[in-house]
Amino acid sequence: MKMDVNLGGTPIREEDIKEKKVLYTEWIPKARYAWDAGVAIGRFLEELKNGRIIGTECQRCRRIMVPPRLFCELCYTPVNRWTYLGDRGRVRTFCMSRVRWDASRVEEPFFPSVIELDGGKKGTALFHVIRGVDLEHMKVGLRVKAVWKAPEERIGAITDIEYFIPE
Amino acid sequence: MRKVAIVGAGMTKFVRRALETPIELAYEAAKMALDSCGLTLKDIECVVLGSAVDAFDGVCMKGEYLSGGAGAWGKPFMRHSVGGGTGVFSCIHGWMHVASGMFDLCLVVAEEKMSCCQPHPQGAFLTVYDSILERPLGLNLLWVVAQEMNHYMITNGLKSEDVALVSVKNKRNALDHPAAMLGADITVEDVVNSEIISWPVHRLDISATSDGAAAIVLASERLAERITDKPVWIAGVGYNLDTWYWTSRDLSYPVYVEKAARMAYEMAGIREPQKEIHIVEPYDPFSFKELQNLEALLLADRGKAAQLTADGVTARDGNMPVCPSGGLLGVGNPISAAALMKVCEIFWQLRGEAGKRQVPGNPKVGLAQAWGDMMQTGTVVILKV
Amino acid sequence: MATKRVAIVGVGYYGFRPVSPEVSFREMIYEAATRAYEDAGLEPKDIDGFVTAGEDWNEGHSIVDELAPDQLGAVKRPVFTVNGDAMHAFVSAYMHILTGQMDICLIESRSKASNIKNLHEITMMALDPIYTRPLDTSPYFIAGLEMNRYLYESGVTREQCARVVIKNRRNALLNPYAGHGARLALDDVLNSDVISYPLTSLEISPHSDGCVVMILAEEKKAEVIRKDPIWIRGVGWCTESYSLERRNWSQSVFTQKAAEMAYKMANIRFPRKEVHVAEVNDEFAYKELQHLEALGLCRKGEAGHLIDEGATEISGDLPVNPSGGCLGVGNLLEATGAQKLLEIVLQLRGEAGRRQVKNAEVGLAHNWRGLPTNSGAVVILSNF
Secondary structure (H helix, E strand, O other): OOOOOOOOOOEOOHHHHHOOOOOOOOOOOOOOEOOOOHHHHHHHHHHHHOOOEEEEEEOOOOEEEOOOOOEOOOOOOEOOEEEEEOOEEEEEEEOEEEEOOOOOEEEEEEEEEEEEEOOOOOOOEEEEEEOOOOOOOOOOOOEEEEEEOOHHHOOOOHHHEEEEEEO | OOOEEEEEEEEOOOEOOEOOOHHHHHHHHHHHHHHHOOOOHHHOOEEEEEOOOHHHHOOOOHHHHHOOOOOOOOEOEEEEOEOEOHHHHHHHHHHHHHHOOOOOEEEEEEEEEHHHOOOOHHHHHHHHOOOOOOHHHOOOHHHHHHHHHHHHHHHHOOOHHHHHHHHHHHHHHHOOOOOOOOOOOOOHHHHHHOOEEEEOEEHHHEOOEOEEEEEEEEEEHHHHHHHOOOOEEEEEEEEEEOOOOHHHOOOOOOHHHHHHHHHHHHHHOOOOHHHHOOEEEOOOOEHHHHHHHHHHOOOOOOOOHHHHHHOOOOOOOOOOOEOOOOHHHHHOEOHHHHHHHHHHHHHHHHOOOOHHHOOOOOOOEEEEEEEEOOOOEEEEEEEEO | OOOOOEEEEEEEEEEEEOOOOOOOHHHHHHHHHHHHHHHHOOOHHHOOEEEEEOOHHHHOOOOHHHHOOHHHOOOOEOEEEEOOOHHHHHHHHHHHHHHOOOOEEEEEEEEEHHHEOOHHHHHHOOOOOOOOHHHOOOOHHHHHHHHHHHHHHHOOOHHHHHHHHHHHHHHHHOOOOOOOOOOOOHHHHHOOOEEEOOEEHHHEOOEOEEEEEEEEEEHHHHHHHOOOOEEEEEEEEEEOOOOHHHOOOOOOHHHHHHHHHHHHHHOOOOHHHHOOEEEOOOOEHHHHHHHHHHOOOOOOOOHHHHHHHOOOOOOOOOOEOOOOHHHHHOEOHHHHHHHHHHHHHHHHHOOOHHHOOOOOOEEEEEEEOOOOOOEEEEEEEEOO
């Protein structure tokens, strides 16, 4: 079967919609959720409120896990040791972004990064955003530290850490 | 194991914004697939639908919504999603139906209409991240994939120019694809000078969100040769999913793609992939992904895929043509339909029906691969004539 | 048809209660899966493939497949997600074993319905955006329309529908895992608020949270794993018209077709006699009766008599929903079908405690995906 048939799929332009040349319906989804944080993440969030980062340790695999979970997903055993981690670390990988989630542009670029935390073992890393540095000076291995919100502003969320900056 | 063949294929054009509703897109692809092998819906015994993300089309339970367009009413019907890996996985899910012995003829459809999501489909990607620990940071898909690109490039000592060769090759290949939306004659300079969206990702390193659908018809051994004189046999299938906890993973190498490939190679009896696979359609939503996937598929040595591209090995007339269709970078990226398009491409190539895109030398064995979820899953299908 | 026999060799669950704030979904799944592995005497490395069932909008997460592997011990293993009922995941795992590429598969599905704050509006997202959603009304209208037509055509009465609620919620009191056991009177049900005439609020299943994990194995391995594997005799699944304008408003046609497919596989000619216990979707009370007719477990219009005569009580000659059904256990979103399979497994193993149906050897599990779908599946199991 050759593709010399008339293919379906008719392109239209943004203007066709704006000028109402094609009909359309609109809907704004209303979706509200309240996810149960459970034991592990519940504790993680509570500790964030206290200005600390906590993880769990799998003694069999010798790994420390952040975000913490009650079981090690690799050896499939329950963990029972909680370990505090530093709020400083080194950059494992990064990128530089100029767009937000909705594709809107941001003036001052920032660096979404995977940060290996002090006190952790290989693989103990947190995802967050680094500011206060430019692309020229940004590199894998850069040491960074967390900038926390003031204690009274913390609510027990990942945003209690505003961002990370070079140490 | 029972043998299963692809006997027909179809797809719509991939466009930025389609006039058709999602249901109509699914119908167009399914109808073309059926027509291509002279079958009608009455002949089809079961239907499988793959669609990556509900949010784009603006519906919940997208499988049910699309069921009519996929020809499913009155039949056993299921829909699956493994994120970006869906299009290739839909071939595997269909394969399960026929290879199990329960059905002889299965219609597989993949559809995605991303333009429904306003003001920009990118926004819907926010919801693929962890609801508690990641979404509050307001991330864009690129914040994470760009980190993977950076890690891959740093680990393998690559520059933007090395990776840009993939965009150049694929967009040029796509000029010969009647359904392509992003076909273009560009240079490496064009790519590295294009706007930096999320360093190190340039605008021309990415395939744009699109609307489209694709479909294939699967038949058991008993019927395949009666329906067509050149059935394309599914010789191997494989899929593998890595941990959700992506910050604990080595992002430079998708080991889950390697595991999926090994699962498929084992089933297909392939011992030396680099010798035995003639054409490859790896998943290329970003230019670096083609290189990274080729290595994980064991079709290029680690860190060497960029050199193969520079040497022309992966060009259509090279020793191992990669993305002769033009891939996602050239044809477009309606997620699940794009990956099923790759399966369709191997189907057409192995039958000598790829027109201007036809790879010379009578290829006999092809591999299609997709990648998805949170940089987590690899899905692989090996086809043979 | 199938040449290889496949059995259920392990089940594990967590729940089922209206809320579950003490655990995240991961912790809930981890416990259910740990129990399933223990029940089968297996470990994650013994499993060849994993299939989960879930819908993005019900989890509040796009591409729920991302969340699948860790809690199951399935990291870097073959995993995929079916966006459908758990029974769809079940038949997918079953087919994959039949291909011969895999011998042992695990399926998982769960509900955190309590975490969804506006479920009606999310279900509205499942309505056709051009023809139906703009009517901007709760999807229960579809159930009301269908119930009305069903009663009209079948002669089943509102009282008979209300009796389904009474039976099932009373059964749930005998079931330690059911979250909505209650002793109700006929008037309680008939006089409860009308949600979508003639459907009243007590005829609508409440939701529950929970998780079900099951392990399937091909014949030879199944017989090594346990001495009482529960055999899959027949499976069937079907989707009928999604469009409201084109559906059959009184009969559950997809159930008829799915049942035909399953009965044929299982070589069952006289379902009423050959099926000893059934778990049938009763998300809305009238649905239990409508589905019984569609399953061929009674003739058209006869379902009302069955409930009046007590035939579908645990002590009757065709016990239906001994677990309490959706009405008594709770609607578990995509995991609903898994709960029905779970109950049949427990019944056929003789592990159903005070709600045990005597001499149950062949059981039928059926589920409907819920509004606004016309999809579902039937699975027939036996302990021999």
